[in-house]
Amino acid sequence: MQRSEVEPAARPGLPDLDLRRPVRLEFWAALFASGIVCTTVAPLFGVALVAASVIVAASAALDVELVPEGFRLLAVLAPLFVGGGYVVAALHASAPDPLAELAALEPGAVTVVGEVASPPVASGFGERADLRVEGLSLDGREVLRGGGVEVYVPGLDGVGVGDRLRVTGELSVPTVGDDGFDYARYLRTERISAVLEGEFAEPVGDSRGWIGSVHRRTDVALGYGLRPTEAAVVRGMVLGDRSLIPEELDEAFSRSGITHVLAISGQHVVVLAAGIFFAAKLLRVPRVPRIAGTVLLVWLYIVIAGAPPSAIRAGVVATLVLSAGLLARRVAPLHFMSVMLAAVLAWNPLLVYNTGFQLSVAAVFGILVLRKPLKSLVEATVMRPLHPTGSGASGAVANLLAVSLSAQVATAPIIASSFDQVSIVGVLTNLIAVPLAGPILALGLFSAIFGNVAPLLAYPPNAANGALVYVLEVLATTTSSFDFAAVATPGVTVPMVAAFYVGCIPAALCRFVVPENRWTFWAGIMLAWVAAWLFLAHLGDA
Known part of the structure; x- marks a missing residue:
């Protein structure tokens, strides 16, 4: 008798876990992510989930017929995955945040020196930007380093990501609004601990951040040869900056169900990654440098765009998909999305909010x-x-x-x-808006690339983009005008x-x-x- 025909006998008292049979472990990431989510939202719920996974594992180990054969090992290992998510969320929750603790004391005027982490946008009080704190001084003495603050201060025109600033103002933690919105918790999803209402800001040093320089040149390029409204829409799609879009048009996009095309999302990353990958393939770039270069440029774009959570999610998925091609592995979409969710939440569990x-x-x-x-x-x-x-x-x-x-x-x-x-009406408007957003975004990216060389080179793609953006605006304004366009x-x-x-x-x-x-x-x-x-x-x- 051949060796492959011999069935190993199960040892008395031990579960039958013959790994030569098909084993299904693709839901490990979903279990891990569920442990993170439940523990972040309600810690006691996380404990209960871990306890439930232990019961499932014990039951699967003691009764081999309780769980389908292919999922038996997953059931036995469930406490490991769920417990791992619980530990990750608990570690994040227990990490000290001295900057938030100081801001909660309302210390009065402080001086913060740090690096700009997001492109400044107009607000009700000057401009708003995120600042990574290098040093915070109180009464002329430095009291802490590290953390992030959201700065509201006039005079940030011309400031870009990577520039170093010194800002003096009042430090505080936002309170929960009358509508129940917890702005402080929202800021923590972006690793921001407090708000600084600045009186004035001044640059530190002569050097400018290269990301800010690229962002400024891109901003100029995207407006070259376009009407202000169209330029604002393209700027929102490429850079995620919707501050210059007129309020009426922004509301029209919302009522028509196509606001998502104005945000940095997975579609942006897919268009960029596909363009880079296939352009490199036409130039006969070898596979390994082609994939590595695509991943590098995708993450460069995400950083320049301000690293919004949706773009980070799409960047993780793009990295996994391209890596799978490099390793000659089959892509299972649902499993890939679960792994993405687990990876991103492990990095920042508060993104659930x-x-x-x-x-x-x-x-x-x-x-x-x-x-x-x-x-x-x-x-x-x-x-x-x-x-x-x-x-x-x-x-x-x-x-x-x-x-x-x-x-x-x-x-x-x-x-x-x-x-x-x-x-x-969003179900129907998206049939037009989503296919239209692809070429608009592609032309906008070409404009950004060429415009960083010379603004004049951005004119041809912008000229072609003008008509497409106009159609998108007409779609939004027309469909949003119907009384039944949206339901309150x-x-x-x-x-x-x-x-x-x-x-x-x-x-x-x-x-x-x-x-x-x-x-x-x-x-x-x-x-x-x-x-x-x-x-x-x-x-x-x-």
Whole structure:
């Protein structure tokens, strides 16, 4: 008898964990991330989750038939992954923050010397920028180093990321607003401990930060040859700076459901990474330097753009995908997204409170788990009169509708609770806005690259971009003018958000547990639930 035909006998009293059989461990990252999230939001809930994972592990070890064979090892190791997330979150929570402690004492006037970490933007009081503290002095004596403050001070025109400043003003920790918004907690998601309302700011040293220099040249390049409104939109898409977009136009983008195209997001990173990768491939750059160069330039762009959480998430995913190509490994989207989530939350667990990060993650996971059921529903309803088989052009349109609808459904409760309104027309407007945003962003990136060489070189891509941006503006202003464009959702609470996602679970799981011919039914049930939830949320406005 051959050796491969011999089945090893299980040792008495020990679980059967023969690793030569198929083993499923792809959910380790989800368990790790759940430990971080639960412990960050409610520490006792984190303890309970660890305890539950221990019970599951013990049960799986004692009863080999309790858990499917492929998932048995994952169940046994669950306490390791969940406990690891708990430890990471607990370590972050217990880390001392002397800068926040000092600001809570309201020490009065202080002087801070530090490096600008975000591009200054206009605010109600001068300009606003993040500052990485190199030294903080009180009564002429340096009392601490390190940390970050958000500075409000006049006279930051011409200041860029990497420049060193000395700012004198009042240090404080923001209080919770009347609407319940905890601005201090939001700042902590960006590693900012306090707010400094400065009286004046002055440069330190003669050198300027290279990131700030690039940002300033890019800012000039993006406005060369464009009307102010169009330049403001392109600047928002490429640099994430929406401060110059007129308030009426910004509201139109929000009501029409396409505000996300103005934020630095995964789409920006994908367009940039694809452009760099395939340009290097055309130039016959070897694979290893091509992948390494693409990853390096992607992260350079993220840093220059101010490193928003959604861009960091997309940068991690791009790095993992490109690394998988380098290692000749298969890409599993759901597993990659789970690993991304675990990695980013391990770096900063407080990102669970960041609205931009929440929207970014919800949209991607929504597309991954809801697209196929919703595509089957669209093909069976909207597209059926056009092409019953759902193939060809109608299949492509059905897929686009399903992607747009998946993202809208997954992000609806977050938008409702954060912005008190949800766009109804966004499902349709995104069919135009998202494909249009790709070339606008690509031309904007070309303008930024060429404009850093000479502003005049930015004129051709800007000239081509003007018409596309105008179409995007018309789309936003026209669709937002309808009374039914958006529904008001005041007072949405955390339990309501949780109830929304619970109602979506059957549709999210149906593609894994029920036959394909039942997907349409569960997708329809989910949309009916979404409509009912929005109606209930709107009643708060009555």
